Amino acid sequence: MPTTNLTLHVQPGTDVLDRVVCICRRRNLRILALTYTDKQITLAVAGDGRQTRSIERWLSSLVDVLHVKPRCPCHPNQGGPMLVKPSAPPASSNTSTEAERSSARPRHP
Numbered sequence: 001m002p003t004t005n006l007t008l009h010v011q012p013g014t015d016v017l018d019r020v021v022c023i024c025r026r027r028n029l030r031i032l033a034l035t036y037t038d039k040q041i042t043l044a045v046a047g048d049g050r051q052t053r054s055i056e057r058w059l060s061s062l063v064d065v066l067h068v069k070p071r072c073p074c075h076p077n078q079g080g081p082m083l084v085k086p087s088a089p090p091a092s093s094n095t096s097t098e099a100e101r102s103s104a105r106p107r108h109p
Contacts, residue, residue: 003032004052005071008041008059016064017041023058027051042071 010016017036020043024031029051033044045055060068 001030001046002049002052003044003046004055006043006045006056006059007069007071008043008065009067010039010041011064011066012038014064016062019062019064020059023062024055027055027058029055 029047
């Protein structure tokens with residue numbers, strides 16, 4: 001099932017969130033993630049190819065939606081939820097100084 005990630009710039013203080021959720025449900029799209037602030041909604045939805053290609057057009061036609069732009073889930077600096085698995089932590093290196101090794105040894109009185 002293809003997924004689409006969008007950022008919607010919306011008119012603050014309106015019921016735009018209800019309208020966005022309603023459009024997704026009526027079009028049989030599964031909402032994977034949704035974040036709402038006063039002026040922006042980040043949305044991740046899944047559906048068949050036809051639905052995911054059309055969702056940007058459907059949402060941009062809503063009255064209180066000012067702008068809709070696609071969002072890449074692999075770039076965390078774009079804000080919103082990431083839908084990719086986090087990478088493994090970096091492997092620790094075995095290089096250490098003599099001072100670090102000596103400070104890690106137990107001291108006997």
